Amino acid sequence: MDSKCIKRPEIWGGLECSFNRVKNLYMDQLLYCGHYSRAVQDIDRIGSLGLKAMRYPILWERLQPSLSHSVDWGSVEAPLHSLLKNNITPIVGLMHHGSGPAYSDILQPGFAASLKDFAGQVARKFPWVE
Secondary structure (H helix, E strand, O other): OOHHOOOOOOOOOOOOOOOOEEOEEEEEEEOOOOHHHHHHHHHHHHHHHOOEEEEEEEOOHOOOOOOOOOOOOHHHHHHHHHHHOOOOOOEEOOOOOOOOOOOOOOOOOOOOHHHHHHHHHHHOOOOOOO
16 A cells, blocks of 8 residues: 555544533632643643644633623633644633533523624634634
8 A cells, every 4th residue: 555545543632621610619620730820831741742633721611700801811822822833723612511601501591692702702812723
């Protein structure tokens, strides 16, 4: 078989980005494991593994915990740019486990529109992510 025809599988990865909501208690797995303080270093290490794509959180409930605050992009800008620097395609997650911020409720009619608004903000801020 011609070696030019051989397709090698891509290696994809992701962080466990649980942002669990139990009633009014939120538990941020990436905060507990210390990722936020070393996000760029973590991604540089992950990049050395040869990953081609990686799930990375841009979590609505973390970046806009209340309606009175605009979205704070500061914690995700450097990690996303580090993914690019490492030639890793970012595949972003906007929620984990579908809970959303405290002011939202997945069972309420306005939930989908609110999530759509946040997704639009993400797409405008980072048009190069998937």
